[in-house]
Structures are given as C-alpha cells and as structure tokens.
Amino acid sequence: MPTGVALRDVREHLFGAAERVLLRDGPSALTSRAVTTEAGVAKGVLHRHFADFDAFLAELVLDRAGRVEGQAGLLRESAGTGTVAGHVGATLTELFSSVAVEIVALLTFRDGLRARLRTAGVTGSTGVTGSTGSTGPARIPVLTEATAMIAAYLAAERDLGRVAADADVDMLAFTLIGAGHLLFAGRDGTPPAAADVSRMVTTTLAAAVR
Numbered sequence: 001m002p003t004g005v006a007l008r009d010v011r012e013h014l015f016g017a018a019e020r021v022l023l024r025d026g027p028s029a030l031t032s033r034a035v036t037t038e039a040g041v042a043k044g045v046l047h048r049h050f051a052d053f054d055a056f057l058a059e060l061v062l063d064r065a066g067r068v069e070g071q072a073g074l075l076r077e078s079a080g081t082g083t084v085a086g087h088v089g090a091t092l093t094e095l096f097s098s099v100a101v102e103i104v105a106l107l108t109f110r111d112g113l114r115a116r117l118r119t120a121g122v123t124g125s126t127g128v129t130g131s132t133g134s135t136g137p138a139r140i141p142v143l144t145e146a147t148a149m150i151a152a153y154l155a156a157e158r159d160l161g162r163v164a165a166d167a168d169v170d171m172l173a174f175t176l177i178g179a180g181h182l183l184f185a186g187r188d189g190t191p192p193a194a195a196d197v198s199r200m201v202t203t204t205l206a207a208a209v210r
Contacts (some may be wrong), residue, residue, distance in 0.1 A: 010049050014039050015060050022102040027109040032056070051079040054112040058120065061103055061113070068095070071151035079156035084163060084209045088150060088176060089194075089201045096184035097191055100142045104181065107140065117141065143181065145175045154208075167208040175204055 017039035021030050032053045036043045047059050048084050050056040069093075109115055151173035157163040179200050 006020055011059070011063075011104075014046055015051075015063060018060055019099045022099055022106065027102060027106040030057075030106065054110065054116045057106065057113045058116040061107070061117065061141045062120075064103060065145045068100075068145035068149060071093075072152055075149055075153045076156050079092070079153060080160050080162070081135075084154070084157050085198065085201045085205055087153065088205065089197050091146075091153075092151065092176065092184075092201065093191070093194070093197055095146050096180055100108060100193075101181060101185050103142050104140060104185075120196065122169040136198065143177055147177045149153065150176055162210055163205075164208050164210060172208060173205065176201065177202060 014035055018030060018035045021034050021038050025034070032046050033043055035056075036046055039045075046053070049182075050059065075087065075091055107117075141192060151169045154163055154167070154169035154172055158165065158167055158169060163169070180197075183196065183200060
C-alpha cells in the first residue's frame, strides 16, 4: 500500500503486518520499521496511531485475545455434535497454527510489553477465574482466553453427559493448552502431524470422555 493512501482500518492493517512478521521471522525481528515495511506504509503511520511500539504491541495482544473470546461461543454451540476429542483437537490446531505461540514468545522477549500489559491489569500475579470458579495462574493473554474457551466447552459437554460429571474441566483445559503449546512450539512453522495432536488430546481426555 503506497505511502499517503488512506487506510480503511489502520489498526487491523498494521496488526496483520505484525502477525506476518512474527510468524515468518519471530519476535526478535518484530520492530516498528519491520511492521511498517511489511504493511507498505511510512514508519510515521504507526506512531500517529499508537503512543509507542510497546503500546502498539499491547493492543495487538489484546485484540488477538479478544478474537479467541469471540470463538468461544461457536465452540460451545458444537457441544453434543461430533466427538469431544475431535472438537478440542481442531480448536487447538487452529489456535496454535495462528500467532498464539509467537505471542507467548513475544511476551517473554519484550520487557516493555509485559510492563504495559501489567499496567493495564492484563498480566502479573493476579489469578484468573475458571469456569467452576477456581483461581488459576497468572494471566497470559491469548492462552488464558483459550483455556477458558476449552473449559467452557468441556463444561457444556459435561452438562450433556458426554464428559464425566466429576471431571475437572478447568484442569483439563489447562493441561490441554499447556500440552498443545509444547507440541506446536519451536517447529519453525511446521505444525505437528494431525495424528500427534489427536493422540495428545485423546490421552488427556481418556478418563473424562464418555
């Protein structure tokens, strides 16, 4: 997009460019110049819309976390259809094939971003409340929303009798997200085989799924 051309949605255009840089080159390559070059706009465009680069990244993280929350309703609506393991496996594959893994790496890489999110009350030592009212570990944007999404889906399946009545859906969700992250991380853009994802999900849910 040539410099000077008005953008219909500057934020989303820049967010999309940042995602592409993250997925292709990793968090160490994510700079304001890399983003604006990828987006095809002048460097000043980013700074006209965000206070600084960490403010831009914080908005990117929160936006992508919000998208996960938006997908939660669709997953809950699938309860009672197909198989529980199939829905969970597809959800994990979609999640970790996106920018989720790189966002976790980005949070580790950039102190300023973590500080900005802590100031906004997003990360830190504050626990998160799960679907059963339990308190979990410190909030990690995107992964926290994904954990809540899977816990809510498993709770819906539990209500339908397809998951055991005594199943701890919050802990199952934490386990699935953690295992999924390990399975997809550090693969240089090459996703694990579908059979490996299926085996991990099936094994994790074996004692709970009816």
